[in-house]
C-alpha cells in the first residue's frame with residue numbers, strides 16, 4: 001500500500017536560490033508528523049507545495065499514490081488535503097460564523113445554488129456553530145473576523161480547517177500568537193482530531209515540547225534538506241540534529 | 257445564541273419604512289409632475305442605477321475591476337436599435353432582439369472571462385478595457401449599420417412610446433434587477449463571491465474553484481448590464497457611440513463608489529446623486545461660466561464625498577446607524 005502522502009525530490013528555487021533541495025518524505029495514513037527547523041528552513045514553503053499554493057521547481061507530490069503535482073489548490077482541498085496558514089488568513093469583513101460556514105459549504109452540493117438565502121440554510125449554520133464551539137469561539141460568531149485578537153484568529157483558522165473535514169490536516173504553527181493559557185485547549189482539539197477522528201496531521205511548530213508530546217514522528221528540515229526523520233526519542237538523541245539545531249532551540253524553549 | 261435572531265415581523269423596521277416611502281414616491285411621481293424633463297431624468301436614473309448595481313456585483317461583491325462594462329450596455333442598446341430599425345415597430349423582432357442580447361452578453365462575458373481570469377486580476381481590468389474600446393471603435397467605424405458617431409433613431413411598438421409606460425417599465429426593471437441581484441449575492445454562490453473579494457487564496461484553500469465563481473459573477477453582471485442597455489435604447493429611441501464608451505463605465509464606477517460598494521442600493525443612490533449634481537450644475541451654467549466645467553466641479557464633489565464618506569453614502573449611513581444602535585441598545 002502506498003503512503004498517504006509522499007514527496008519525491010521536491011526542489012524549490014526562488015530567484016535561483018534553492019530553498020528546498022530534494023526533499024523526499026512519506027506520511028502514513030493516521031500518523032501525526034511534525035516538521036521542525038530553524039526560521040527560513042523552508043517549512044512553510046514545503047507546506048505550500050503540498051497544498052498547491054506553490055508549484056515546485058522540481059520533484060513530485062503524490063497523494064494515495066497519485067501524482068498531484070499539477071493539481072490546483074482547490075482540487076487538493078476537495079481531495080482531502082486541508083491546511084491552516086502561519087500568517088493568519090481569514091475573510092476579514094465577514095463574520096466569524098460566516099468564515100466557518102463558508103468552509104462547511106464546500107463539502108455540500110450547494111456550489112451551484114444561486115437562489116436560496118444562505119441564512120435560511122440552518123443545517124450549515126448549526127454545523128458552523130459546532131466547529132466554533134469546538135475551538136471555543138462560539139461567543140464570537142457574530143463579530144467581524146477582522147475584530148478578533150490574534151489568538152482568536154488562530155482559533156478561527158483552526159475552526160475553518162476542521163470544518164473542511166479533511167483527511168490530512170496541515171497545521172502551520174497552529175499556536176503561534178496565542179496566549180499561553182489558550183494553548184492547552186487548542187492542543188486538545190488537535191489531539192482529538194488525530195486520536196478520535198483518526199485524521200492524519202502534519203504540523204510545523206516551534207514549541208518543541210508540544211511537538212515531542214503530540215508527534216509519532218518528527219522530520220527536521222535544515223537549509224532546505226531533511227536532516228533526520230524518525231520517532232521523537234530518536235530525534236532527540238540524534239547527534240546531527242542536536243549539533244545543528246535542536247539543542248539550542250530546546251534550551252531556548254526550556255528556559256522560556 | 258448569535259445564530260438565530262428572533263423574528264421581528266411584528267414591527268416595521270425604519271429601513272423598511274424608508275424603502276416603502278421611497279417606492280411610493282417613485283410610483284406617485286408621474287402623477288405629480290408631467291414635466292417631460294423630470295420624467296426623462298427619472299427614467300435615466302433608474303436605468304443607470306441598474307447598470308451601476310450590475311457593476312457593483314463585480315467591484316463590490318467579487319472585488320474585480322472592469323473597464324469595459326459599457327460594452328454590455330452598448331451591446332444591448334445597439335442590438336435592439338439595429339433590429340428595430342431594419343424590421344419596423346413590431347413586438348416579435350423586439351423580443352427576439354432582447355433574447356439575442358442575453359445570449360450574446362453571456363457569450364461575450366464567457367469569452368472575456370476565459371481570456372482574462374486565469375491570470376491575475378489586473379489582467380481582467382486590461383482585457384475588459386481592450387474589449388470595451390474595441391467594441392466602441394467597431395461601433396464608430398461600422399457606419400453602414402451603426403450610423404457612426406452620429407448615431408440613429410428607430411421606431412418601437414406603440415406601447416413603448418408612452419412616457420408613462422417607459423417610466424414604470426424602467427422602475428420595474430431597476431427593482432427587478434435589485435431583487436434578483438440581492439437574491440443572488442445572498443445565495444451560497446454569492447457568498448463565495450464575497451469570500452473571493454475578501455481573500456481569494458483562502459477561498460481556494462477551502463476548495464472553491466474561484467475561477468468558476470468569478471466567471472459566474474461576470475456572466476450575471478454582463479447580462480444585467482446588457483438589459484440596462486436595452487432599456488436605455490427603449491427609453492431614448494436613439495443610440496450613439498456615447499453608449500459603449502469608457503465614460504459610461506467610469507460613470508458606473510463612480511456611482512457605485514459614491515453610493516457605496518458592496519451594498520447594491522448604493523447603485524441607486526449613486527445614480528440619483530450623480531444625476532442631481534449634473535443637472536444642478538448645468539442649470540447654473542447660464543449664470544456663471546465656471547459651471548460649464550461641470551466635470552471639474554463634479555470631481556471636487558466626488559473627492560469630498562470620498563473623503564467624508566469613505567464607504568459611500570449607503571455604506572457610511574449603515575455604519576453610523578450601527579454605531580448609534582451600539583450606543584443606544586435599548587431602542588432597536
Ligand SMILES: Nc1ncnc2c1ncn2[C@@H]1O[C@H](COP(=O)(O)OP(=O)(O)OP(=O)(O)O)[C@@H](O)[C@H]1O
Pocket residue numbers: 014015019037038039040041042043044045046086
Ligand atoms: N515567495 C517567495 N519568494 C522568495 N523567497 C521566498 C518566498 N517564500 C519564501 N521565501 C524564502 O524562502 C525561505 C524559506 O521560507 P519559509 O517561509 O518556507 O521558511 P519557514 O521554515 O517556514 O520559516 P519560519 O519558521 O520563519 O516560518 C526564506 O528565506 C524565505 O525568505
Ligand SMILES: [Mg+2]
Pocket residue numbers: 043044045086172
Ligand atoms: Mg513558516
